[in-house]
Amino acid sequence: MHPDVIESAPGxxxxxxxxxxxxxxxxxxxxxxxxxxxRHEAGACPIDHRALIQMTVALSWTCPDHPExxxxxxxxxxxxxxxxxKRTLRPHGNHNPQHGGQFFMAPDNFHHLEGAYPRPRLFRLxxxxxxxxxxxxxxxxxxKARVVTSEVYDSRAGTTRELASFPLAARSGVLQATIxxxxxPARMSAKVRFKDDGPEYRFDFTFAAYTQxxxxxxxxxxxxxxxxxxxxxxxxxxxxxxxxGAATAAGAPPVAGSPAAxxxxxxxxxxxxxxxxxxxxxxxxxxxxxxxxQGELAAVYVPAFQARDLAIALEPRLDALDAARxxxxxPAIARLVRTAWLLDAFGDVGNRQQIASAYAQFTAxxxxxxxxFRHAP
Amino acid sequence: MTPSVLASTPTRAxxxxxxxxxALALGAPTMGAHKPITSPxxxxxxxxxxxxxxxxxxxxDGGPAPMSLLTYKDAYPWxxxxxxxxxxxxxxxxxxDTAPERFRNAQALTARELNVLLTWVxxxxxxxxxxxxxxxxxxxxxxxxxxxxxxxxxxxxxxADATERTEEITLPIDSRGDQWxxxxxxxxxxxxxxxxxxxxxxxxxGDGPGRGPHDPVSLRPERVLAAWVPGEPPVPLERxxxxxxxxxxxxxxxxxxxxxxxxxxxAMTDRSAVGLYFAEPPAxxxxxxxxxxxxxxxxxxxxxxxxxxxxxxxxxTIDRDLRAVAIYPDAGLTQATVSVTARRPDGSQVEVxxxxxxxxxxxxxxxxxxxxLPAGTRISVRANFEDELLPPSAAPPAGSAPDAAAVRLTLDxxxxxxx
Numbered sequence: 001m002h003p004d005v006i007e008s009a010p011g012x013x014x015x016x017x018x019x020x021x022x023x024x025x026x027x028x029x030x031x032x033x034x035x036x037x038x039r040h041e042a043g044a045c046p047i048d049h050r051a052l053i054q055m056t057v058a059l060s061w062t063c064p065d066h067p068e069x070x071x072x073x074x075x076x077x078x079x080x081x082x083x084x085x086k087r088t089l090r091p092h093g094n095h096n097p098q099h100g101g102q103f104f105m106a107p108d109n110f111h112h113l114e115g116a117y118p119r120p121r122l123f124r125l126x127x128x129x130x131x132x133x134x135x136x137x138x139x140x141x142x143x144k145a146r147v148v149t150s151e152v153y154d155s156r157a158g159t160t161r162e163l164a165s166f167p168l169a170a171r172s173g174v175l176q177a178t179i180x181x182x183x184x185p186a187r188m189s190a191k192v193r194f195k196d197d198g199p200e201y202r203f204d205f206t207f208a209a210y211t212q213x214x215x216x217x218x219x220x221x222x223x224x225x226x227x228x229x230x231x232x233x234x235x236x237x238x239x240x241x242x243x244x245g246a247a248t249a250a251g252a253p254p255v256a257g258s259p260a261a262x263x264x265x266x267x268x269x270x271x272x273x274x275x276x277x278x279x280x281x282x283x284x285x286x287x288x289x290x291x292x293x294q295g296e297l298a299a300v301y302v303p304a305f306q307a308r309d310l311a312i313a314l315e316p317r318l319d320a321l322d323a324a325r326x327x328x329x330x331p332a333i334a335r336l337v338r339t340a341w342l343l344d345a346f347g348d349v350g351n352r353q354q355i356a357s358a359y360a361q362f363t364a365x366x367x368x369x370x371x372x373f374r375h376a377p
Numbered sequence: 378m379t380p381s382v383l384a385s386t387p388t389r390a391x392x393x394x395x396x397x398x399x400a401l402a403l404g405a406p407t408m409g410a411h412k413p414i415t416s417p418x419x420x421x422x423x424x425x426x427x428x429x430x431x432x433x434x435x436x437x438d439g440g441p442a443p444m445s446l447l448t449y450k451d452a453y454p455w456x457x458x459x460x461x462x463x464x465x466x467x468x469x470x471x472x473x474d475t476a477p478e479r480f481r482n483a484q485a486l487t488a489r490e491l492n493v494l495l496t497w498v499x500x501x502x503x504x505x506x507x508x509x510x511x512x513x514x515x516x517x518x519x520x521x522x523x524x525x526x527x528x529x530x531x532x533x534x535x536x537a538d539a540t541e542r543t544e545e546i547t548l549p550i551d552s553r554g555d556q557w558x559x560x561x562x563x564x565x566x567x568x569x570x571x572x573x574x575x576x577x578x579x580x581x582x583g584d585g586p587g588r589g590p591h592d593p594v595s596l597r598p599e600r601v602l603a604a605w606v607p608g609e610p611p612v613p614l615e616r617x618x619x620x621x622x623x624x625x626x627x628x629x630x631x632x633x634x635x636x637x638x639x640x641x642x643x644a645m646t647d648r649s650a651v652g653l654y655f656a657e658p659p660a661x662x663x664x665x666x667x668x669x670x671x672x673x674x675x676x677x678x679x680x681x682x683x684x685x686x687x688x689x690x691x692x693x694t695i696d697r698d699l700r701a702v703a704i705y706p707d708a709g710l711t712q713a714t715v716s717v718t719a720r721r722p723d724g725s726q727v728e729v730x731x732x733x734x735x736x737x738x739x740x741x742x743x744x745x746x747x748x749x750l751p752a753g754t755r756i757s758v759r760a761n762f763e764d765e766l767l768p769p770s771a772a773p774p775a776g777s778a779p780d781a782a783a784v785r786l787t788l789d790x791x792x793x794x795x796x
Contacts (some may be wrong), residue, residue: 062415256494258758283428308492311488312488312489312492315487315488315489326476327475327476327479327728328476329476330476330477331474331477332480333488334485334486334487334488334491335474336488337488337491337492337585338463338464338466338491341463341464341495343459343767353765357766358766363767
């Protein structure tokens with residue numbers, strides 16, 4: 001009932017008190033348009049050859065002849081054959097753009113959306129639910145949204161005046177608007193109200209180029225690079241809540257995820273020397289700023305968390321500083337850690353103003369940390 | 378709907394190898410604030426020791442907080458709330474940017490602790506092995522038996538249909554002469570109901586030194602004995618400093634009662650008691666140095682300190698040698714980042730405090746080392762009323778216009794003798 005609740009032990013759901021069903025989570029690579037495909041490595045979709053995207057699914061075991069069997073551990077079916085894995089979509093399992101655009105989560109933690117700028121004067125907004133499935137038409141109709149391409153913010157009055165705003169209208173399952181001609185990189189904000197009495201959310205997009213929807217590579221089938229020579233396609237059962245064929249609903253052909261959605265590489269190890277940690281921390285903080293300027297808000301958390309880990313590595317070294325430097329560095333490290341998490345939260349929801357304020361605090365904290373540790377004895 | 382099995386079934390060995398690869402892939406950092414179990418920190422191994430030591434005074438069964446965090450079962454449903462509170466800096470309720478070691482009653486988390494908690498709440502809340510035993514919740518007077526206990530004469534009931542109530546009562550005390558108080562504590566009769574309390578001194582009419590309306594240098598006797606908030610042990614005064622409780626004075630006790638949501642429809646009663654710990658005379662009297670527009674220097678502040686659209690500045694120059702032992706904001710000073718600095722005649726400068734006072738958490742901030750304020754020291758207060766930065770899931774702050782009159786703090790000082 002409440003798939004957000006993940007327990008590592010049996011019991012009852014803390015929200016609705018129903019008996020908990022244990023789940024095992026797995027990160028898999030799947031086709032943007034064919035979620036029944038699950039692979040363990042990046043590659044191309046065996047059906048349409050489009051690049052696979054990564055998502056999180058629940059893994060359980062079942063029997064082909066007894067689909068009612070659903071167990072967390074592998075076993076043997078009544079007919080003596082081994083059980084087969086079954087993968088089920090999970091909420092928030094997929095934060096990948098499905099149309100090559102920029103993907104954000106709404107602050108209500110339920111809706112997700114993707115903005116695309118496929119050609120001059122066209123903005124499209126794809127809306128999804130918490131399973132990253134396209135929002136049903138009935139719900140889409142209730143959404144009031146517009147795209148703003150020019151506005152001024154009056155900091156004294158604390159108000160924003162929109163100079164160029166275009167209503168978004170539903171068309172074949174997607175919201176779209178014809179907008180004014182913008183040079184690249186194009187910046188625009190979608191302002192979306194999901195329910196009449198609900199709050200209006202703002203999502204800031206930056207398109208460095210027109211959203212690419214390349215045709216699939218013809219006939220090439222990428223081989224898995226792991227131990228197994230042939231790619232393995234595993235059975236996937238969309239959960240009963242998943243609309244059949246939902247992911248293949250109307251819309252433009254898919255492409256690989258934007259750089260923002262690319263899976264992060266493992267974090268580099270924290271260096272030993274204070275100078276090197278400080279140098280890397282400063283570089284990571286700068287990367288955060290670069291990503292914000294490029295509009296890659298959803299990717300900001302990667303260098304922000306790397307800077308966070310570097311700052312935490314400095315905390316045990318505070319004792320080596322004199323009292324004055326320690327008094328600056330200690331609170332600055334705590335501030336940096338807190339604002340790194342704030343950047344992560346704001347980055348997911350794509351609000352440029354909030355992320356810029358968080359970044360101002362984050363980068364000030366990074367500068368304080370660096371100054372306190374620089375040339376430290 | 379029947380699961381569709383589209384592809385060939387892997388052999389066991391291939392599946393095992395594949396699962397190992399997937400497990401390795403899962404070692405990658407989390408994808409934002411989402412739910413898969415990615416936290417290397419578990420409740421039992423990593424989170425429990427932190428919440429026990431840092432949150433357990435309030436977040437305990439029967440404590441003043443609306444939920445316990447001291448068992449896995451209690452804590453994990455609150456993951457998202459914990460994240461919101463931590464990232465906003467609302468919890469722990471120590472909104473101070475000045476280094477924690479500068480204070481005797483700091484409640485800050487270290488950066489590592491903060492990160493462990495946030496990683497756990499966003500990383501699927503794993504439980505881990507080896508549940509730790511809960512220590513007994515400490516009850517009773519935290520500094521030992523007080524020298525004088527003054528209980529409320531009768532219990533106060535907050536009826537079922539009310540959730541909040543503030544009561545102010547006068548507690549007569551039987552004293553023949555002046556008494557010196559080095560520490561004050563409150564023992565709530567009902568820990569789940571008493572949200573905050575202020576314990577003060579009421580002196581008989583016509584008593585106490587007068588004070589001119591615009592006398593910038595005069596100090597007042599400190600009449601606020603304690604600003605009590607849940608979870609904070611009383612801090613005893615040191616180095617011979619004490620509050621003066623004049624002969625014939627009474628105590629005032631103002632209690633803010635507030636039910637947590639579990640008790641909203643219940644009538645609840647409380648009968649709290651104040652405990653006083655006396656100091657040996659002679660003692661140096663703790664006095665109040667007001668930092669407010671009424672007490673500010675009359676001379677115009679330097680241009681860079683003048684009040685702007687979103688900030689208010691004031692300065693106060695002192696004319697005698699003092700040492701500051703604590704500072705507290707007026708309850709009306711919230712939604713501002715307040716920074717207090719002292720510039721001494723020798724040019725040295727010290728940050729007294731930089732913080733963001735929270736409503737409902739008015740407390741004294743006790744300095745670990747008293748701050749020397751020689752005559753001629755200029756104390757500057759700057760309050761910036763910029764918007765608070767809150768995580769997306771937190772409610773937006775209620776708007777309030779900058780209000781110069783709200784900028785009120787009290788610095789607790791002890792005159793330095795021998796001059």
